[in-house]
Amino acid sequence: MGRWEEDHGAASAEGAVARIIVASQASIRQSVYQEMEKIRASAVKHNEPAGIATALLHQSGWFVQWKEGPAPALQDIMARVAGDSRHFDLRIVHRSRGPRLLSGPWSMAIVQCSETPAQMEQRIRRLKQQVDEGLQFSPAATWRRLSTPMIHAGAMRQHDPDAFQRVLVCAAAGMGSFELVRWLGECNKVEVVHRRFAGATERDVGTDYVDFEQDERVWRVIAMARHGLHLPLTRAFIPDYSHVVLLLSIDAERNAQLVERVLRAYEFVEHPPALIGVASRDDMHAVPAAMARRHRLPYLAAVADSRLPQETWAEVQPLLMHWQQAANSSLMSGAGRTRFAQ
Ligand SMILES: Cc1cc2nc3c(=O)[nH]c(=O)nc-3n(C[C@H](O)[C@H](O)[C@H](O)COP(=O)(O)O)c2cc1C
Structure with a gap:
């Protein structure tokens, strides 16, 4: 367990923190x-000692910053950031108190899309109005x-x-998860959205998603690079998935490594998504299924290349169809604590 996890992880003595999201x-x-x-270089220096976690997004000429931490430290950092001439x-x-959802001091995402700053502003305005x-x-x-x-339109x-x-998809080897998303985009004639994430130290990783409607249900299937599973921004969204699909390879060691990575990302998530393993032979499911069982996680086996x-x-x-709609609603339930261990 790292220093951050010890001091601020769900198993630490730290209670609720202040959480804020600001667009600029x-x-x-x-x-x-x-x-x-x-900005990352400054933030890793200042945030960690102050117990502040930031996720920073740049998209369509806007920054969105999600910050969490003790209220006085958060106020101090926000006062400094507010005077920054780069925005x-x-x-x-968004403003709330609750458990930490960001599991490390820094993550960032850059989204390149065709949306204009004015269109993004409209969405920010609409969201703020709903909150108000x-x-x-x-x-x-x-x-x-x-x-x-x-x-x-279906949604x-x-x-x-x-x-x-x-649904999150991750491959034990190769780019199978990104190929699946690309294929789903082609079949459904919808655009694939590309994003890049990075943490406090490491290089950035890719993640793609596609939205479509099938069998009277609206789906978002997200491909995530396996090296991105541990990033705070990735982990913060784990409770949002109904399932994590693991595209297994013929290399048993790589398969075990992937399950390890997922289990680490699941740490402290109270109701983690079910796992679906995809392998070309039944016997290849034995090790991943046993690892899941040890963590009391449902593991569904799909036999396919x-x-x-x-x-x-x-x-x-068909395995994904067994899913309760209520689990994925976006609105906060109670203090937002129900889905996380304390
Ligand atoms: C959108 C945005 C978000 C920022 N977030 C942080 C942050 O979380 N922590 C931080 O220390 N600085 C952050 N900064 C940078 C600060 O405004 C400021 O430049 C920095 O803290 C100065 O520290 P330094 O002089 O030690 O580099 C952010 C800047 C912008 C534009």
Whole structure:
């Protein structure tokens, strides 16, 4: 267990913390990536000793920062950040107290998309209006609404547009998860969204997703690089998934490593998503299933060649159908604590 986990992890004595999400217009001249790296260098220096965790997003000319920590330290850092000339027009879109959801002092995401700053502003304005009218969104749902809004027509017809099924896919080797998402995009004639995430020290990793409707259900299938599973921003969204699909390889060691990574990312999540393993032979499920069982996790076995998207989806989709809609609603339940260990 790292120092951060010891001091601030769900097993530590730390109680509820202050959580805030602020959107602001970016005014940076250099490359976004370079500027984010500079901000990261300051933040890792100041945030860790103060117990502050930040997730910073740059998208369509806007920053979105999600910060958590002891209220006085958070106030101090926000006072300094507010005076930073690299942004202006700060708007608070979320404020709550609750358990930490970000499991480390820093993560960042850069999203390149065709949305204009004005369109992004409209979404920020709409969200703020809903919050002002009394709707309470969890920090993760707030972030999702700003960064990766569900705009599929099928979701708009639902009572709660955020109650769509979210599934994470990760491959033990190769790029199978990204190929599955690309194939789902092609089949359903919808665009694949690309994003990049990074943590406090490591290089950035890719993650792609696609939204579509199938069997009267709206789906978001997200491919995540296995090296990105431990990032605080990835971990904060784990409770949002109905399932994590593991595309297993013929290399048993790599399969065990992938399950290890997922189990580490699941640490302290009270109701972690069920696992679905995809392997071409039944016997290849034995080790991953045993690892899942030791952690009392449901493990569903799909027999398919995980390198073939069509065959994989045909076997996995029926397993994904067993899912309770209520579990994925975006609105905060109670203090937002119900889904995390304390
Ligand atoms: C959107 C945004 C978010 C920031 N978040 C943080 C942060 O979480 N922690 C931090 O120390 N600095 C953050 N900064 C940078 C601070 O504004 C400031 O430049 C920095 O803390 C100065 O520290 P230094 O002089 O030691 O580098 C952020 C800046 C921007 C524009």
